[in-house]
Amino acid sequence: MANKKKKKKAQVPFRLNILFFAVFLLFSLLVLQLGVVQILNGETFQAEIDRTSNDYSEIPVPRGKMYDRNGNLIVGNNAEYAITYTPDKGTQAQDRLDVAEKLAAYISIDPGDDGHYGLTLRNRKEYWYLENTKTAKSRLTDAEIDNMDNGEQYSTMLERIEDEEVKFANFTDQQLEIMAIKKELDKAMALTPQTIIKGPEVTSEEFARVAEHLGELPGVNATTDWERAYPYNDTFRQFAGRITSESEGILAEKEDYYLTRGYSRNDRVGRSGLEEQYESVLRGRKEKIKYTTDKNGTIVDSDVAFEGQRGKDLVLTIDMELQEKVNKVLRRELKTAIQNQPYENRYMDTALAVMMNPKTGEILAAGGQYYNSDKNKFKNAGLRTITSAYSPGSAVKGATVLAGYESGVIDPGDYFYDAPIDIKGTPIKKSYRNLGKVNDLDALRRSSNVYMFYIAMRMGGEFNYQPGKSIDFDPDAFAEMRNYFSQFGLGVSTGIDFPLESTGYEGSDPRAGNLLDLAIGQYDTYTTMQLAQYVSTIANDGYRLRPHFLKSIHNPISHSEEIGPIYQTNNTEVINRVDMSEDYIQQVQEGFRQVFQESGGTATRHFANKSYKVAGKTGTAEADVYDDGEKVHDAENLALIGYAPYDEPEVAFALIVPKAGTGNRHPINHEIGKGILDAYFELEKGKEEE
Template sequence: MEKRDKRKHPFTLRVSILFLLIFFLFTILIFRLGVVQILNGDSFQAEIDRTTQDTTKMPVPRGRIYDRYHRVIVDNQPLYAITYMPAKGVQAQERLEVAEKLSTFISMYHGKNKQAQLDTLTLRDKKEYWYLKHIDEAKKRLMEKEVASMDPSEQYSTILKRINKEEVNDITEEQLNIILIKKELDKAMTLTPHIVKNEGVTPSEFAKVSEHLHELPGINATTDWKRAYPYGDTIKKLLGSITSHKEGILKDKKDFYLTRGYSPNDRVGKSGLEEQYEAVLRGRKEQMKYTINKRGEIVDSNIVVEGQQGKDLVLTIDIALQEKVDQIVRDELKAIIKKYPYENRHMEDALAVVLNPKTGELLAVSGQHYDRKQNAFRNTAYKALYDQHIPGSAVKGATVLAGYQSAVIAPGDTFYDKPLKIKGTPEKSSYTDSSLGLLNDQDALKRSSNVYMFYIALRMGGEYHYQYNQPVTFQKEAFQEMRNYFSQFGLGVQTGVDYPYEGTGYKGPNPVAGNLLDFAIGQYDTYTTMQLAQYVSTIANDGLRVRPHFLKEIRLPNPSEKQLGSLFKSVNTDVLNRVEMSQSQIKRVQEGFRRVYQEPGGTAYREFGDKSYNPAGKTGTAENEINGNYTENLTLIGYAPFDHPEVAFAIVVPHTGKGEHVNNKIGERIMDAYFELKEERREPKDKEQTE
C-alpha cells in the first residue's frame, strides 16, 4: 500500500502545478479585461464611435442685373438639378454602381444635344467602363513579372492600353448613358455637391430620382439656376457670360479663385460685366458642417453660415434707349448695304456709344455686325471698346485746342484753305480740291477744313514759312507734343471704363512731317468709339474728362423678387483730369461744333439744322484701305443741348464704299430717340401734376 501511494505522488503534483498555472493565467486575463473595461473602456468606446467633422461651402445664385430704371436685364432662371456629393473613400466601382442605378431614371442626352454629349466620350472613357465591368479578365492581361515591376497606376494604364478598340465598339446606347453619368460622378469632390445634370432635367426625371434617393447614395434632387436675359441679345455681349459647371473656375486664374474660397466647379464670370463684377455678383456661400463616422457615412449636418445671394447691379444703361439704338444702327447699316451692295462689300460693322457727358454714365453702347452669308445681324457691342479705327475729321476739335495751347495759333487766326504740298510728297487738300477760302478757327471746324489743321501741325513742327512744293522744317518732338494734348481728352489712352479690357488705339511709328499733317486730321493714329465718346464729352463738359462707367449702384439682395434691396454703394462721377486749355478756348471749339450742326455749310447741317434740342458736334471721314480696295471710315461725334449738355455720343461706321452720310443718319435718329424717350418719361408726371 505504501509503495503504491508513492508512485502516484509525482503525477498528482504535476496536475496540481498545471491547475495552478491555468488559474494564474485566468487571473491575469480577468485582470486585463478589468483594466480594459474599467480604466480604458470610455476611450475604446470613443474610438469605436469616433466621427470627424467637415465643413463644405454650397453655391448660391448670382446677383441680378438691372438697368438705370430698375428693369431686370439679367435674371436667374430656376432649374431642376441632379447633384452628387460623395462620402469619403468612395471607389470607382461604387460610383459605377450609382451611375448604373441613376441611368434608369435620367438620360444625359436629349433632343439636339444627344450627339454633342456622345462626342464628349473618348475611347479611354469606354475602356475604363469595360475595365470596371471585367476586372478579373482585365487583370489577366498582365504577367506576374509585370505586376511585380509596376506600381498600381502603371498596371492600370497598361491594362487600358491592352483593351482592344473592338472590345468597346459594341457598347450600347444605355451603357453610353451610364458612362456619361459616371464621368460627372468622377468629377465630384468629397462633401462638395457636383451638378450631374441641370439643363433639360424633366419633371418626370426629377420625380423618379426624388422617389429613389435611398437607393442612390450621394445623389440629391434639388434646384439650380441659369442666367436669363429678358431682353434677348440686347447688350448681352457687353453683359458677358459665366462658365458652366463643367468648365468651373477659369484655368488661367485657378490659383486666384481657389485662394478666395471658390471650388473648382464653381461658375464664375468669364467676360464682360459678369467678369468685371464677379466679386459683387457671386454672393456668400452657405457653409454646411457634416459629421461623418469611420465608415464615411454622414450622420449629422447643420448650417454654420447662412448663404446669401449675390448683390445686385444697377447699371447706367437705359435698356429702352439701348433697344432703339441697336435697331437704328441695324436699319441704317442694312439700308446702305442693300442700296449699294457692291460698293459696300467690305462694310460689316457700325458702332455707337451714348453717354451723359457730365457724369460719364453710359446710356447705350451698340455694335452691330452684318453677316452677309446668313443675311443676319450679330450683336457685337464689345467692339465699341475693343475695335480701333482711323477717325478722320472728328478729332479736329482736339487739333484746334492743341494749336491754342502750344501757342502756334490764337483764337480767331485765319488761314487760306487751298491745296498744300510738301516737296517729295503728294498734294494734300480739304475734301474738295478747290479752295474753301479764308477761314478762321471756328469756320474751319464748321467746314471741316483739312488745310487749317495742316498749318497747325506745320507750326507745331517748327515751320512758320511754308511754301508750296518746298521742303519744310520739322521737329519730331511735335508728334509727341500733339499726342500729349490729345491724351488729355482720352484719345490714345485708357478711358478708365469699368470693363475687363479696352483698346487704346494704334500709334503710327513714323514721326515725319507728312504723317503729323495726317495725324492732325485724324488720318494716322486709331481710336475706339469709347475714346471718341470720352473726347467729345470732355469738350461738352468744359474741359473736364470724366470716367465712363456702366455701374450706377450696388444693391443688397432682397428676398422679394418684386423690388430691389437697400442701397449698398453708389458710383459717383470720377473726374480724371481737366484739360490745360482755357475756358475761353474751349468755348470757341464748342461754338465751332455748334456751327457744324446748326449753320448752313456745316457738314451735319442737313440732318441737324432744324432740331429743337440744340445739338453740336463734328463729322469725320477717313480714307482707308482693305484688301487693296479704297474705303472710308465715317464717324460722328456730338452732344445736346449745346448750352446744358445732358447727352453725348460717338459713331463709327468703318469700311464704307458709298456711305451717303450713314453716320449722320444714325446720329440724328439716336438723338431723336433720346429726346423722345425723355419726353415720354416726363408726360406721366405732368399728367399726375395736372390731375
C-alpha cells in the same frame, strides 16, 4: 522498493501545484489586462469605435441680377430641375457604378449626335473592368502583382483590355447609358455636389421619380439649379458677358486667384464682360453644408452650417429702351445705305454708336450692328465700340485746335489761307476744296484740313512754310500732340469699368507728312468709346470723366423681383482736367456749335431745324480696305460726334461707320446721328409727361 514507490508518488502533487500556480498567475494577468482595457481605457477605445469627423461642402447660389437705370431686368436667373451627386469620402468606382445602374432606371440621357453619349475608349474599358474584374486581374502575372502598386496594376489591366472587347456593338443601349451616367458621377469630388443632368434634359416626371427613390441612391439629390436669362435676348448681351459652364469651372489661367478666394474648381465664374468685371459682387455667398462622416468616410448626418445668399444686384447706367432704339436706327440706316448704293458701299458692313451723360460719365447706350449681306442678316456688334479702333478723320480737329492754342503756335482768331500744302518730298495735302481765308472757328465749322496742317507744321518747328520746299521738323512734335490728345481720352485707356478695351493704333513713322495726317485724324486710330469720352470732355468744360456701366450695387431681396436697398453707389469720377485755358475750351465749344447751327457748317443742313440744339464735329477719313489681298482706298470712315443741348449738355454721342462709299453717298452718319438723338429726346419727353 516500497519506500521508493511511496516517495515517487509524493512528488506528483507538488508538480501539479506548480502548474496550477502558473496557470493561476497567467489567468490573473489576463483578468488584470481585461480590467485595464475595460476600466481605464474603455472610453478611449469606444470613442475610437464611434469616431466621426466633420467636413464641409459649399453649394453655389444664384448670381446677382443686372437691371437698367429704369429698373428693367437685363440679366436674371431661371430656375431649372437638376439631378446632382455628392459622394462620400470613401466612395469607390464600383459604388459609382451601382448608383449609375440604379439611376439609369429613372432618368435618360441624350446620346448626342454620335449616338454613343460621347463615350471614350477609356470610359468603355473602365466599365468593362468593373464588370469583368476577375478576368482583368488574371491578365497580370504574379511578378507584376508583386512589383506594382495598385495604380500601376489598374493602368496595366486597362491597357490589356483589347479594343475589340469594348467596341460599341458589344454593349446594349442601356449599358451605354449607364456608362454615360457613371462618367458624370466620376467627375464628382468627395462631399462636393456635381450636376449629372439639369434643365431641359430633366423632365418633371424624371425629377419626381428620382426624388421618390433618393433612399436607394446614395449621394444623389433632386434639386434646382440656375441658368442666366436674358429678357432682351441679344440686346446688350455682349456687354453683360457670359459665365463659364460647369465643365469649364474656374478659369485655368486664373486658378490660383480663384482658389485663394474660396472658390472650388467646378464653380462657374464670369469669363467676359460685366459678369467678369463684377464677379466678386455677383457671385454671392454659397450655402455651407456640414457633413458628419464615420471613420470609413460614410456620411452619417448633414446639416446647414449657414444659409447661402445669392449675389448682389447691379443697376447699370444703360437705358434699355434707348439701347434698343439705337440698335434699330443703326440697322435701318446701314441697310438703307447698302441696298440703295450696293456698289459704292460694297465694303461697308458695320455701324457703331455710343451715347453718354457728359456730366456724369454714365453710358446710356452702346450699340453696334454688323450686316451680313450674303445672309441678309444683322448681328449685334456693340462690343466693337470698345474693342475696335478706326481713323475718325476731322472729328479730332477740336483737339488739334486746342493743342495749337495751348502749345502757343496759334491764338484764337488767327487766320490762315486754305490752299493746297506742297511740301517737298510729300504728296500734296489739301482740304476737300480751297476754302480761302479761314480762322479757327471757320476751320471747325467748314472742316478745313489746311488750318490743321499749319498747326501741325508750327508744332513741328516750321513757321515759314513755302510751297515746294522742305520744312523744319522736330519729330518730338508727335509726342507733344498726342499728349494733348490723351488729355481728352484719345489714344489712351478711357478707364471704363470693363475687362477689355482697345486704346487704338499709334502710327510709328515720324515723318512730317504723318504729323499733318495725325492733326486731321487720319494717322492714329481711336475707338467709338474714346471719341465719346473726348467730345464729353469738351462738353464738360475740359473735365474728363471715367465712363462707366455701373450705377449702383444693391443687396438682394429674397423671394422678390424687386431691387433691394443700395449697398454701394458708383459716383462720378474725374480722371483729369485738361491742361488748357477755360477760354480755349469755350472757343472750341463755339466752333462745335457752328458746325451744327450756322451757315456753312458741315452738319447744319441735317440738324439746324431740330428743336434740340447740337454741337459737335463731323469726320471723314480714308479707310484701309483690302480687296483680294490688295490695299485699296475707295472707301472712307464716316464719323460724327456731338452733344446736346449745346448750352446745357445732357447727352453726348459718338458714332462711326467704317468703310463707307465715297462721293455722292447716303449720309449715313448724319442719319444715324439724327435718329439716336431723336430717340433720346423723345424718351426724355415721355418721362417728363408721366
